[in-house]
Amino acid sequence: MQPSRETFGNIPRSSQILFYVLTIVALGIFAYGVWRRFSLWRRGVPVPLGKLLSGNLQARWQELKPRLHRLWVEGLGQKRVRGRGLPSWAHGLLFLGFMVLFLGTTLLEIDHLTSAISQTLHFHKGTYYVIYEFTLDVFGLLFLIGCVLFFWRRTRRPASVGHKPTDWYVLLSFILIGLTGYLTEALRMTWQHPVGIAAHCSPVGLLVAQAFSGLGDAGARSAHFAVWWVHALLVFGFIASIPYTRLFHILAGPANLFLAAPALGTLVPVSMEEVEKTERVGVGAITHFNGQQLLSLDACMECGRCEEACPAHATDKPLSPKRVVQDLNRLMGLSLAGANSTAPRLHGDTISAEILLSCTACSACVEVCPVRVDPLTLITDMRRHLVAEGGLSGTAATALRRMQSSSNPWGLPAAERANWAENLGAPTVRDNATFEILYWVGCAGSYDRRAQRVATAVVKLLKHAGVNFAILGREEKCTGESARRLGDEFLFQERAQANIATLSKYNVRKILAHCPHCLNSLLKDYSQFGGNYEVIHHTQFIAELIQQGRLKVLSETESAGTVTYHDPCYLARVNGIHEAPRHVLRALFNGGSSSGMFTEIPRNREKTFCCGAGGGRMWMEEDPKKRVSTARAKEALSTGAKTVAVGCPFCLTMMTDGVAANDAQARVMDVAEILVQRLKL
Ligand code: SF4
Ligand code: SF4
Numbered sequence: 001m002q003p004s005r006e007t008f009g010n011i012p013r014s015s016q017i018l019f020y021v022l023t024i025v026a027l028g029i030f031a032y033g034v035w036r037r038f039s040l041w042r043r044g045v046p047v048p049l050g051k052l053l054s055g056n057l058q059a060r061w062q063e064l065k066p067r068l069h070r071l072w073v074e075g076l077g078q079k080r081v082r083g084r085g086l087p088s089w090a091h092g093l094l095f096l097g098f099m100v101l102f103l104g105t106t107l108l109e110i111d112h113l114t115s116a117i118s119q120t121l122h123f124h125k126g127t128y129y130v131i132y133e134f135t136l137d138v139f140g141l142l143f144l145i146g147c148v149l150f151f152w153r154r155t156r157r158p159a160s161v162g163h164k165p166t167d168w169y170v171l172l173s174f175i176l177i178g179l180t181g182y183l184t185e186a187l188r189m190t191w192q193h194p195v196g197i198a199a200h201c202s203p204v205g206l207l208v209a210q211a212f213s214g215l216g217d218a219g220a221r222s223a224h225f226a227v228w229w230v231h232a233l234l235v236f237g238f239i240a241s242i243p244y245t246r247l248f249h250i251l252a253g254p255a256n257l258f259l260a261a262p263a264l265g266t267l268v269p270v271s272m273e274e275v276e277k278t279e280r281v282g283v284g285a286i287t288h289f290n291g292q293q294l295l296s297l298d299a300c301m302e303c304g305r306c307e308e309a310c311p312a313h314a315t316d317k318p319l320s321p322k323r324v325v326q327d328l329n330r331l332m333g334l335s336l337a338g339a340n341s342t343a344p345r346l347h348g349d350t351i352s353a354e355i356l357l358s359c360t361a362c363s364a365c366v367e368v369c370p371v372r373v374d375p376l377t378l379i380t381d382m383r384r385h386l387v388a389e390g391g392l393s394g395t396a397a398t399a400l401r402r403m404q405s406s407s408n409p410w411g412l413p414a415a416e417r418a419n420w421a422e423n424l425g426a427p428t429v430r431d432n433a434t435f436e437i438l439y440w441v442g443c444a445g446s447y448d449r450r451a452q453r454v455a456t457a458v459v460k461l462l463k464h465a466g467v468n469f470a471i472l473g474r475e476e477k478c479t480g481e482s483a484r485r486l487g488d489e490f491l492f493q494e495r496a497q498a499n500i501a502t503l504s505k506y507n508v509r510k511i512l513a514h515c516p517h518c519l520n521s522l523l524k525d526y527s528q529f530g531g532n533y534e535v536i537h538h539t540q541f542i543a544e545l546i547q548q549g550r551l552k553v554l555s556e557t558e559s560a561g562t563v564t565y566h567d568p569c570y571l572a573r574v575n576g577i578h579e580a581p582r583h584v585l586r587a588l589f590n591g592g593s594s595s596g597m598f599t600e601i602p603r604n605r606e607k608t609f610c611c612g613a614g615g616g617r618m619w620m621e622e623d624p625k626k627r628v629s630t631a632r633a634k635e636a637l638s639t640g641a642k643t644v645a646v647g648c649p650f651c652l653t654m655m656t657d658g659v660a661a662n663d664a665q666a667r668v669m670d671v672a673e674i675l676v677q678r679l680k681l
Helices: 013-041 057-076 086-117 126-155 165-192 203-212 216-244 246-259 272-278 291-299 305-309 321-336 353-357 364-368 375-388 394-406 442-447 449-464 481-486 489-505 516-529 538-547 569-573 579-589 628-637 649-661 671-679
Strands: 437-440 469-471 510-513 534-537 562-565 597-600 643-646 667-670
Touching (some): 013 216, 013 246, 013 291, 013 321, 126 165, 126 203, 165 216, 165 246, 216 246, 246 291, 291 375, 305 321, 305 364, 321 375, 353 375, 364 375, 375 481, 394 481, 394 489, 442 449, 442 649, 449 538, 449 671, 481 489, 481 516, 510 516, 510 538, 516 534, 516 569, 534 538, 538 671, 562 579, 579 597, 579 671, 628 643, 628 649, 643 649, 649 667, 667 671
Parallel strands (some): 437 469, 562 597, 562 643
């Protein structure tokens, strides 16, 4: 006889009917809860789905492919959940066990329904049965281990993780579902007496069944019936509670992975037509977010990863990306309760200007979120409204005014923009019409005395390597990057359009930038307005020149001591450029000729920690004790480095201040400056 078992063995017909009635009730409560949340998301602005719903088949597939890929790799594959020790293991085991048990239960029900139609359709038997029972037995154990690990972690109440009373219900019900599942199986085996492979394919159940050997068949049947019902009721409770507890991320998480349009370093433009139509700029109320953004608030399971990564939170600013998401979620819930008139306002009551302006736009929160919630875009959208309503004051507002009036945040005369290059022999686009690459100097390189030395170093290297380049000189204007990240979208667009016109005039296709903010803006912001360029960072270009032998590293230099490198957020995390500066530094300090040693800061590459200057915070006054730069410089100094290398003029300023705030003696230098010094140019 083939090994098999009845799905409802020992369960009377009346109980089976009640079981299905309760299934429908649980699914009804579940569906109502999902509908309530869905109706909230629908109150937002329609979700921009690109070419997903329009365009030809190929365009739709191009839009669909990355979304499916995210579901596969980050949803099923849990890519963003891995690599964090115990929490990752706990989630991984629970997720894996849950998925297998869910799939197994679904298959069991399919078998039950098809068998009712015809016994020939009964497939829960033979080899399939053995594999099925063994798999579910093992994965049930993994599920339980994951639950227990989570339970233990929650008892320790990690500060960054959210805590709700329902979390205990969820975890306890999971553990009880797992335990009663094994008890049901063990009691079923006690009265059913399977033998051979039919028994051994359920090793855990068989082991537990030994505890019931004294019960006798009748006792085992009664106990089995009772435990089966407890198990079923727990499962119904679980299904019904999904939309009302943290469990909802099971649905909202994958939905957000599919719908989100993740691209670090990009922002959705605002058009004048849109403003005229809606009579507002940015997000002034919860319903001004789009449907996907509202859905993302429900996808958040308060894991706290964003908070742990946030430089503003780490330095005692009032901002926590997790709290922003949760506070917005609460506000969304209040709007569901029909409390619009009495609900707190979004700006001021729920999210203060201080919170919004604390963000450095470093993208760390976006990068770490397992379900791709994007607190940065939420914040920027609210900033846009804040700025449009005149809510920006102080030094940041002054910087924006100066960007408008003088095309640079320092408010220095536009006519002096190229003064730094006098006597350097850096050709302008007018002098050298046949240039191959345009060197975009940026406002810092043009006006800030310290950053001018970086621009000078870059020019020296380009000339030394015989590169055919040119600068825009006085025709270059601020990219408007800070304005955009601060929330002044229209000032940014004005700057972008002016620069794109200039770049078109000189037929620029390839740009070299030493500022990662300029690089990101020219590459990702400008392409939204018709400016498409190949943009390369100076460290990439220098690394290429070294590789081509056009820049030769000297073999005899004095000891420079230990050198470390601070990755700029907009270079390493946002644009994935982190190896080129290391190639240059390693050539100089390890594999190359110079005595000295290159060492890494603990948080490096994509995991870098902000210097505190992004998101327009470069232009804001800050209490030295709360500066992000002080914390980051301390981390860099902990390596014992005597030189902190950087690849960004903002980082240069911030890290220099940070080293000083730590009363340390280390030098902060751009990679280009270090190379120029070594080459004695
Ligand atoms: S936003 Fe993402 S990273 Fe932050 S707490 Fe929520 S789920 Fe976790
Ligand atoms: S972008 Fe950076 S500073 Fe802003 S909320 Fe996210 S982690 Fe914090």
